[in-house]
Amino acid sequence: MNNTQRGMRLHIGVFGRRNVGKSSIINSLTGQELSIVSDIAGTTTDVVQKSMEMLPLGPVLFLDTAGIDDEGALGEKRIEKTKQAYERTDLALIVCDYNGFGNFEKELFEEFAKRKIPSVVVINKNDIKNIQPEKLEEIRNYTANVISVSANDQASINELKKKIIDSVPQEYLDNPQIVSDFLNEGDICLLVTPIDKEAPRGRLILPQVQTIRDVLDKNAICLVVKETELNKSFDILKIRPKLVVTDSQAFKTVSEIVPHDVLLTSFSIAFARLKGDLKSFAQGANAIDSLQNGDRILISESCTHHQIEDDIARVKIPNLLRKYTQKELIFEYSRGHDFPENLSDYKLIIHCGACMTNRREVLSRIMKAYDSGVPITNYGITIAKCLGILDRALKPFSINEKRTS
Ligand code: SF4
Structure with missing residues (x-):
């Protein structure tokens, strides 16, 4: 993901006085060390x-x-360069410490308010000293978007991440591309949509429709078939598809038919990126290998759709997991906007494709899971892992990372 074009990245500007710990906050947020240009006279001003x-x-x-x-x-x-950075900031972190707001911070706050750029006031170094209540009150007179942290305390940094997610402008949460960034104009994208008992009568489901539109917007060629017609499609196509996207439930059959030099993924995995965070979900799936008898798994569905006999959440995923792990597992469910406050009893959370909700809600759930130390993954990734084809299903996304460099 580090190769995502700069213009598409959310620009988080970190502002404040010297020695309030701006760089330490960035390091803690990302878990990486920045190569800091020192403040020693004679070094760059950039x-x-x-x-x-x-x-x-x-x-x-x-x-x-x-x-x-x-x-x-x-x-x-x-300072001049710092002020130029206002122009490219999408979200501002105004960092201070227990000394609170002075004229510098007030000016920063007013500058971003004037520009309608969301800002979060970060009171750093609470491990050294807590801010006095009257100083905190003074900041609260400006904004409720304030948080007290220590760059050395990951729990408080996770709280800051939640504030950032809550404050990010909506357009940065909505990645408009589902699979079209893997395609060029004229490429063929083949979608596989089983019409089984779960399929609604007379129409395709939302993720399928949105993917068709995404492919068409790229001026690529979109073909839609059932899994029963997939073999024949490969026989009659003179040009091979660049990408095949299948419903997760037909993953096994489809992966056996689609040649290995054709990219393959599922709607659910594409939506894991669109509506959540693919990397977090892929990491979360590692927990499947350590499940034990009696472990509780939360399956989270973002809507309250009608349940059918052969339901993916109640029948197919539990059966696949029991077969893969050979363990007796206990499955519990949350639906719609309900999500349990206490996650600590679960060994794994499996989220649906979240087609009916927004990315902000799913990201908040990922953060909640992190806080509780519970791995979180999604339907498509779980199915691909249990079928032994996860690496293949994730391959288009790493290819995308190379292509956007
Ligand atoms: S919101 Fe989730 S449970 Fe509801 S239809 Fe979409 S993927 Fe399925």
């Missing part, structure tokens, strides 16, 4: 830009700015 992946939000670009209270001739130049 804002340090670093493309990073901030789980579970995905690719972001941090703008690590010089102290807004910098001094001297070089300091003035740095």
Whole structure:
């Protein structure tokens, strides 16, 4: 994901006075060390830009700015560069410490408010000293979007991530591409949609319709077949499809038919990226290998659709998992906007494709799962793993990473 084009990344500007711990906050948010340009006179005045992946939000670009209270001739130049960074900031973190808001922070806050750029006030270093209540009150007079953290305490950094997710402009949460970033104009994309008991009468389901539109918007060629016609389709097509996207339930049959030089994934995995975070879900699936007898698994469905006899959540996924793990597992369910407060009893959460909800809600659930130390994955990834084809199903996404470099 680090190769996502810069313009498409959320730009998080980190502002504040010198020595309030701006770089430490960035390091803790990303779990990586930034190559910091020091404040020593004679070094560059440029804002340090670093493309990073901030789980579970995905690719972001941090703008690590010089102290807004910098001094001297070089300091003035740095402040000038910092002010230029306002122009490319999508979300501002205004970092201060237990000393609270002064004129510098107030000016920063007002600047971003004027520009209608969302900002979060981050009071750092609460491991050294807590801010006095009257100073906190003064900040709260400006904004309720304030959080007290220590860059050394991951629990508080996770709270900050939640605030960031809540504050991110909506357009950065909605990645409009489902699979079209793997396609060029004129490429063939073949969609496999079984028409079984779960299929609604007389229409395709939303993820299928949205994927068709996504392919057409790329001026690629979209073909739709049932899995029973897939073999014949390969026989009659003069040009091989670039990509096959299948319903997860037909994954096994489809993976046996589609030649290995054709990219293959599922609607559910494509939606894991669109509506959640593919990397977090892929990591979460590793927990399947350590499940034990009696472990409880939460299956989370984002809508309250009518359940059928052969339901994917109640029958197909539990059966696949029991067969793969050879363990007696206990399955529990949450539906719609309900999601349990206490997740600590679960060994794994499996989320649906979330076609009826937005990415913000799924990202919040991923953060909740992180907080509770419970791995989280999704339907398509679980099915692909149990069928032994997860690497293949994730391959288009790593190919995409190379292509966008
Ligand atoms: S929101 Fe989830 S459970 Fe409902 S139809 Fe979409 S993928 Fe299925």
